[in-house]
Amino acid sequence: MAKVADEAKSGLDPLFDPEFFFDDEQRDLRRQLIEICERDIRPLADANDRTSTFPRKSLEALGPFLGLLLPKEWGGLGQSHTMFGSVVETIARYGDASCAMCYVMHIGAVEAIRLCATPFHIETYLKRVVPERLIGTLSYSDPETGSHFWYPIASGATRVDGGFKVTKKASWATSGGFADFYVFQTTSPDFKAYSDLTVWVCDAKDAEAKPGEWDALGLRGNQSGSLLIDDKFMSSDQLVGRVGDGAWSNDEGVDPFFLIGSSGCWSGIALGAIDIAIRHTTRKTHKDVGLRVCDYPTIQDAVGEAIIDTNMVRAMHYSVAKAMDNVTDNGQRTLELGEYARGDYLPWLWQLKFAAAKNVAHVVDKMLHCTGGSGFKREPLQIERYLRDGKAGWVMGPTNEVLRQFVGKTALLGMDSLDYWNQVVNWRAITNETKKLTAEEKREFAARLLAEAEE
Numbered sequence: 007m008a009k010v011a012d013e014a015k016s017g018l019d020p021l022f023d024p025e026f027f028f029d030d031e032q033r034d035l036r037r038q039l040i041e042i043c044e045r046d047i048r049p050l051a052d053a054n055d056r057t058s059t060f061p062r063k064s065l066e067a068l069g070p071f072l073g074l075l076l077p078k079e080w081g082g083l084g085q086s087h088t089m090f091g092s093v094v095e096t097i098a099r100y101g102d103a104s105c106a107m108c109y110v111m112h113i114g115a116v117e118a119i120r121l122c123a124t125p126f127h128i129e130t131y132l133k134r135v136v137p138e139r140l141i142g143t144l145s146y147s148d149p150e151t152g153s154h155f156w157y158p159i160a161s162g163a164t165r166v167d168g169g170f171k172v173t174k175k176a177s178w179a180t181s182g183g184f185a186d187f188y189v190f191q192t193t194s195p196d197f198k199a200y201s202d203l204t205v206w207v208c209d210a211k212d213a214e215a216k217p218g219e220w221d222a223l224g225l226r227g228n229q230s231g232s233l234l235i236d237d238k239f240m241s242s243d244q245l246v247g248r249v250g251d252g253a254w255s256n257d258e259g260v261d262p263f264f265l266i267g268s269s270g271c272w273s274g275i276a277l278g279a280i281d282i283a284i285r286h287t288t289r290k291t292h293k294d295v296g297l298r299v300c301d302y303p304t305i306q307d308a309v310g311e312a313i314i315d316t317n318m319v320r321a322m323h324y325s326v327a328k329a330m331d332n333v334t335d336n337g338q339r340t341l342e343l344g345e346y347a348r349g350d351y352l353p354w355l356w357q358l359k360f361a362a363a364k365n366v367a368h369v370v371d372k373m374l375h376c377t378g379g380s381g382f383k384r385e386p387l388q389i390e391r392y393l394r395d396g397k398a399g400w401v402m403g404p405t406n407e408v409l410r411q412f413v414g415k416t417a418l419l420g421m422d423s424l425d426y427w428n429q430v431v432n433w434r435a436i437t438n439e440t441k442k443l444t445a446e447e448k449r450e451f452a453a454r455l456l457a458e459a460e461e
């Protein structure tokens with residue numbers, strides 16, 4: 007245990023940590039969190055990875071951090087978006103990236119509820135999170151729409167006496183089968199178009215998960231298996247916000263918290279890999295030439311570039327988080343239903359997640375190169391786990407392919423062109439294609455359209 011703690015303390019010099027973004031209370035919280043990571047979380051990371059064990063003990067060890075933005079009178083820490091990014095980064099760097107990702111989804115679920123919490127939500131979930139160590143998660147991705155997780159085609163709800171019957175088919179859910187409550191999205195009862203979405207919360211007893219099916223390259227403890235909520239009765243208390251509020255909830259709650267949190271996870275993994283490379287290369291000597299590995303300029307270049315790139319992402323991360331803090335009284339203001347505050351920064355959050363996920367994939371490769379064959383082995387360095395965990399960044403929705411296209415398309419064609427729910431007609435494409443039709447083909451096509459219109 008002592009060895010693990012010493013290892014965690016060494017690594018990149020703290021002068022490279024952007025402490026200037028934080029006040030004294032936050033710096034103190036970060037110090038406490040590093041201790042929790044060293045004492046309770048990091049020692050379990052390797053075994054959780056080898057056996058795909060859900061990091062329940064590690065999450066519980068986080069104590070008040072489970073209610074990071076919740077009011078202090080509920081056991082929370084009354085903290086901010088900036089601190090959320092830093093907490094996730096710290097857990098991924100000094101503790102365990104799987105635990106960090108489960109924590110991101112937990113805070114995402116807690117904050118999605120808090121965005122429009124009723125007295126029922128407050129008593130049943132929010133006030134119990136810290137004292138009872140309740141773990142929540144987000145279940146959005148749909149088996150039929152892949153990484154377009156905002157488009158829940160396979161899920162739906164109908165009105166019944168006294169409430170609703172709700173079905174959620176989720177292709178992935180971090181903490182699936184282990185969480186105490188699930189925040190999830192379906193199409194609305196009576197929905198007319200896919201932008202008409204509704205958010206719900208249910209307890210573990212209503213969700214069927216298949217924990218054993220999670221066997222992945224990295225983040226092996228985070229248990230992101232499929233989930234089914236099969237035609238379950240939900241009372242109106244279980245609505246999170248109003249029927250039809252889902253798109254706003256995505257923009258104002260789930261997306262900002264997921265993007266700011268997961269970006270912290272990717273930067274934390276990058277920093278953890280840099281720490282390991284620094285420790286290893288400063289200790290290992292080549293006796294023939296009398297040099298340590300860190301004495302080679304190639305290693306110095308690689309480490310220097312990794313620090314610069316990672317700190318560029320962190321500076322962006324904390325700046326965007328501060329912008330969200332500024333419009334929400336440091337994450338404490340209760341917004342009006344439908345009000346935009348964090349949502350106004352989505353284009354910045356897309357850029358941030360892209361940059362953080364791109365950076366970690368590159369940095370873990372380069373830091374592995376610096377540690378040579380020693381890093382390629384599981385033990386003793388464990389850098390290969392950071393490499394595997396970091397690779398999740400690019401493929402987690404919104405994937406980096408989708409994000410760079412969002413940014414480019416918005417810049418070139420405007421926000422409406424994103425067409426999340428496949429509703430905006432591309433008249434240019436239709437005109438271009440129909441002009442290729444013969445007169446007879448046009449008549450056939452027109453007849454088909456008229457028949458569809460009649461239906």
Ligand SMILES: Cc1cc2nc3c(=O)[nH]c(=O)nc-3n(C[C@H](O)[C@H](O)[C@H](O)COP(=O)(O)OP(=O)(O)OC[C@H]3O[C@@H](n4cnc5c(N)ncnc54)[C@H](O)[C@@H]3O)c2cc1C
Pocket residue numbers: 111143144145146147148151152153154155178179180181225228230398401402403404405406407408411
């Ligand atoms: C570790 C992990 C944890 C997860 N946890 C959760 C969770 O807790 N909750 C949850 O709801 N989901 C979760 N997910 C799911 C995640 O958000 C994505 O839905 C999932 O990774 C998509 O995988 P897929 O195979 O369906 O990809 P696909 O959508 O089939 O994508 C395949 C390829 O096509 C590309 N692509 C897709 N759409 C476009 C487009 N429009 N333009 C250009 N390229 C495109 C993708 O970028 C990718 O390269 C998790 C995923 C992982 C890996």
